[in-house]
Amino acid sequence: MSLRNKVTLIGYTGKEVEMVNFDNGNVKAQVSLATSDHYTNAKGEKVEETQWHTLIAYGKVADIFQKYVHKGKEISVEGKLMYRSYDDKEGIKRYITEIRVDEILLLGGK
Numbered sequence: 879m880s881l882r883n884k885v886t887l888i889g890y891t892g893k894e895v896e897m898v899n900f901d902n903g904n905v906k907a908q909v910s911l912a913t914s915d916h917y918t919n920a921k922g923e924k925v926e927e928t929q930w931h932t933l934i935a936y937g938k939v940a941d942i943f944q945k946y947v948h949k950g951k952e953i954s955v956e957g958k959l960m961y962r963s964y965d966d967k968e969g970i971k972r973y974i975t976e977i978r979v980d981e982i983l984l985l986g987g988k
Contacts, residue, residue, distance in 0.1 A: 885977050887931060888954045888985070889913035895943045907935045907943035911953070911977075933957070935979040942982055952986035955979045 892910040899905050911931045919925050933955060935943050947953060957979040966972050 883958050884956065885959050886954070886956050887911060887913055887977065889931070889952070891947055891949055891951050891953065892930065894949050895947050897940070897944055904936060905940050905944075907933075907940035907947075909933050909943065909947060911955070932974070932976045933979050934960075934976050935982070939979055939982060943979075946984055947982075951984070954983040954985055956981040 889911045892912050895907050895909045897905060897907055909932075911933050912928050913931065914926055914928045916924065916926050955977065957977045960976045960978050961973065962976070963971055963973045
C-alpha cells in the first residue's frame with residue numbers, strides 16, 4: 879500500500895456487516911465504523927465528536943469481516959481512502975467516501 883493514501887482507524891462498528899456477492903464469484907463486505915474524539919471546549923464542558931466511516935473490503939479481508947465482525951465490535955483497520963459518485967433515481971449526482979480496508983485487527987473481547 880502506498881503511503882500517499884493510507885488511512886488507519888480504530889473504532890466500533892455501527893451495524894452488522896453487509897455482504898455483496900458478484901456474478902464473477904467475488905465478494906464485498908461493507909460496514910460503518912464510528913470513531914470518537916473527546917475534548918474540553920472553551921466553557922470547560924467535555925465534548926465528544928463522533929465521525930462515521932464506510933468501510934469496504936474484498937477477498938480474504940471480506941471473509942474475516944463476515945466471520946468475526948459484528949455490530950459494536952471494536953476493530954482497527956488500515957486501508958485507502960476512496961471516492962466515487964453516481965446518479966440517483968432523480969438524476970442527482972451523489973458522492974460517496976469509503977475506506978477500502980487492506981488489513982484488519984480485531985480488538986477487545988467477544
